[in-house]
Amino acid sequence: MTQRHTEACPIAHSLNIIGDRWTLLIVREAFGGISRFSDFHKRTGIAKNLLTDRLALLVQEGVFEKSDIGERGVRYAYHLTESGRALLPVMVALHMWGNENLFGDGEEPVLLVDRTTGEPIQSMAMLTSSGASVLPENIRRRPGPGAPALKTGD
Amino acid sequence: MTQRHTEACPIAHSLNIIGDRWTLLIVREAFGGISRFSDFHKRTGIAKNLLTDRLALLVQEGVFEKSDIGERGVRYAYHLTESGRALLPVMVALHMWGNENLFGDGEEPVLLVDRTTGEPIQSMAMLTSSGASVLPENIRRRPGPGAPALKTGD
DNA sequence: AATAGTGGTAGCAATTCGAAACTATATACT
DNA sequence: AGTATATAGTTTCGAATTGCTACCACTATT
Structure with a gap:
């Protein structure tokens, strides 16, 4: 994810994070209670490498938090933070x-x-x-x- | 502009139109009174070929309307429609x-x-x-x- | 041991983006 | 008439991003 807009404008900065074809669909699913990588993948149709990238950015920007749910092997949950719910x-x-x-x-x-x-x-x-x-x-x-x-x- | 999301979801459909890094910056300028191709270009920094594409899509989707203002050479104005103002x-x-x-x-x-x-x-x-x-x-x-x-x- | 589910990576082709150069039309200036 | 300037693009082309498909590591199940 290369930062694009650098102007001092909240809309431009917001677009750096959610301004693409997929991110708000991920967020939509999160509001619907989805929290797992494979469920985001299945329900939105986004490619897995992109989902990896997007989730990493969203975690970095504080929209999601990633938690290790110690269940049967590698399992993580992505939940909206306060900032994410503010969307x-x-x-x-x-x-x-x-x-x-x-x-x-x-x-x-x-x-x-x-x-x-x-x-x-x-x-x-x-x-x-x-x-x-x-x-x-x-x-x-x-x-x-x-x-x-x-x-x-x- | 190839249509991407086809699900029956208003968010997905909205993202087909405004789900990219630039479109809402164009809309932002339009709310600020900007209506000319070169002004959108200068104020947002978008490449001209992309601006051409985006404006064409936005006109096609009824967000903007393009009018020929018969002034000194080729001159057009892009104004938000009712639908555009609804953004x-x-x-x-x-x-x-x-x-x-x-x-x-x-x-x-x-x-x-x-x-x-x-x-x-x-x-x-x-x-x-x-x-x-x-x-x-x-x-x-x-x-x-x-x-x-x-x-x-x- | 083989199979399946989760959460990814890796590789690669196709698409899209970004920057610059170029075009076309019209006006203004000298 | 010739030159310069402005608008509104189009074209070109290399770079970056996207979208598949395959593969991998780990765990649990059969």
Whole structure:
């Protein structure tokens, strides 16, 4: 895995980790309870050498943790870390986008529902710390505390 | 662009379109108001042949629309469609994940804020049609109306 | 001892990427 | 008219990545 994007942008950095054709499918399976190498392999169809590479990167980046479960020979389990579980909104957003924009109403192969009520998830909202919901058109990017200093000729 | 994932899963299908190292950077720029080929090229650093391919796919998939702006020679503008703008939650989720999990508190290079109040976006919530917020642990995947029929030996 | 399952490596062909050079069209400048 | 500049690509080609298939080491089962 060669690092690609070096800009100071969280999206670019995120893409260095999950920006490929397979990684989010692995994560999807992990959210579904899959934790074993061979199960990821079977359920996603990813080649084993790629799965090896991807899992190693994801472990290195703290998305998964690999544990040796001392069962019958060499056996490991890959579980999402806190950081990995924090990818849930990304997965949900992607899922909903796919349903709405690639399949369309009545054609969704998989729905997301509230386990407790059975109601389908319908939208995502962006909230400030005060709990206020922010409209898409009011979202703005702003330099953060870790923004690279502007070249000033210091 | 060869189609890769064929499973009946909205995430897999989404990844066929935006699951690569560059596409979401192009989309990011588009949200920032960029619409020209050369500007996407300059701002993201993507190779021109790849940019050509990606934009063509994105136009084909209805994420962008290409319009001929009759200005000084060959000039086109690529604008997000409704479907493209619907990627905003994906972008926001990815942005926030990167900030929290790859940079950390106080190191964020770019923050998302509410333009009207200046307050930072802090979280995303998943809502049902009734407006109820669903906790991450209560989200469940369920076969939808477009789910492929189970093999029944019909 | 032979067979099967897990978690990988190794080798290799095919595909894709990345950088640079080149093309085509139109405008602006001298 | 000739030259320079800008946009929006296309082409070329070497390098890197991907996708198979085969193989390996370890353990348990038959």
